[in-house]
């Protein structure tokens with residue numbers, strides 16, 4: 001599908017804005033540009049052959065068969081043509097010539113830009129030398145990043161099959177829950193002591209571990225994986241430092257790697273992602289970067305960070321549009337994310353550090369609680385678990401000085417804090 005520029009735009013001959021990457025951030029950038037009255041051409045270069053979609057359902061509702069792809073597109077397919085946004089699917093941007101403002105494309109053509117927005121996102125981290133793991137590329141070993149990946153995995157989630165998940169981060173644990181719903185036997189292998197240890201710390205990680213164990217996930221913490229083998233007779237085996245775990249399929253869920261290469265080769269400054277200021281300008285002022293790929297300066301936190309979450313992709317897509325439209329807005333919001341696993345739903349807002357103090361409000365065993373993180377008496381982050389419609393209030397508490405005993409005391413009205 002290609003949205004065709006109908007020529008109605010007031011500045012049809014201008015090079016306009018080119019967005020590289022057809023994900024969530026790209027779609028929202030284009031949408032916000034048109035909403036803000038941008039009349040020049042907009043082109044999205046997307047290597048996937050799919051109209052932009054949201055990724056969270058890929059490990060949850062879509063994988064469980066409870067949603068179809070058309071139910072999680074940020075904008076319907078028709079919108080792109082209606083809004084004169086050229087959606088060029090199945091095409092890869094291969095080079096950026098910053099001096100001449102031209103993007104080279106995989107079909108040997110090129111496209112000029114006035115403004116370029118890089119929204120190339122992340123890819124799944126693979127095995128090999130980087131992680132010292134062999135056999136990651138064998139048949140039956142999956143990764144999960146795209147709709148096609150999720151579709152391929154879903155087809156293999158058949159009751160009674162043995163799925164071994166390597167990695168206990170968000171995607172690993174969400175897939176574990178979805179696979180259990182399909183009656184699959186699930187083993188999770190991780191060198192960490194609890195799931196989500198790096199992202200959330202041990203308190204919440206232990207809760208997630210108990211939840212998964214209660215739902216029949218075989219969790220093997222403190223387990224190092226060396227490689228995967230495939231024997232024609234006995235099938236896949238995941239080799240740990242102590243034994244071999246038989247599998248019908250394996251999910252490699254050991255993190256994501258930002259697709260920095262195109263920007264790096266163009267000479268843009270790179271940190272953990274493309275370095276951008278609070279208006280999302282890269283080291284080349286006519287090139288912006290957004291979403292998972294951007295290491296952006298946050299004016300509220302006073303430092304640069306790269307965030308791999310849905311909310312950030314949407315907001316930075318809109319902020320890039322605001323910058324192009326000449327509005328004076330800045331990257332000033334706190335990181336936010338959510339997950340759903342079995343009967344646990346949670347939202348997190350803020351910027352916790354590993355050594356922050358942890359304050360629990362409510363009983364973890366009840367399944368409904370809030371965790372606050374504090375640094376030097378100030379709230380740095382908060383998370384509501386199975387308690388809804390409070391996240392905006394929790395957001396307003398971040399940065400405030402509130403006594404830990406009041407945060408923990410459920411007899412103190414949350415809204416009065």
Ligand SMILES: Cc1cc2nc3c(=O)[nH]c(=O)nc-3n(C[C@H](O)[C@H](O)[C@H](O)COP(=O)(O)OP(=O)(O)OC[C@H]3O[C@@H](n4cnc5c(N)ncnc54)[C@H](O)[C@@H]3O)c2cc1C
Pocket residue numbers: 020021022023024025026045046047048054055056057058059091092093094119120121122144145146171259262290291292293307308309310311313336337338339340
């Ligand atoms: C399975 C899964 C579950 C998730 N669940 C949650 C969740 O529950 N909560 C949450 O907050 N976040 C979640 N996330 C994270 C969230 O989806 C991402 O933060 C968000 O998709 C980032 O959007 P983006 O537009 O920056 O990048 P992406 O969505 O990754 O899109 C980038 C696109 O650019 C394409 N591309 C790359 N290079 C090129 C090139 N050279 N030319 C053309 N195209 C290119 C890529 O193929 C991709 O299609 C999840 C992610 C995954 C994968």
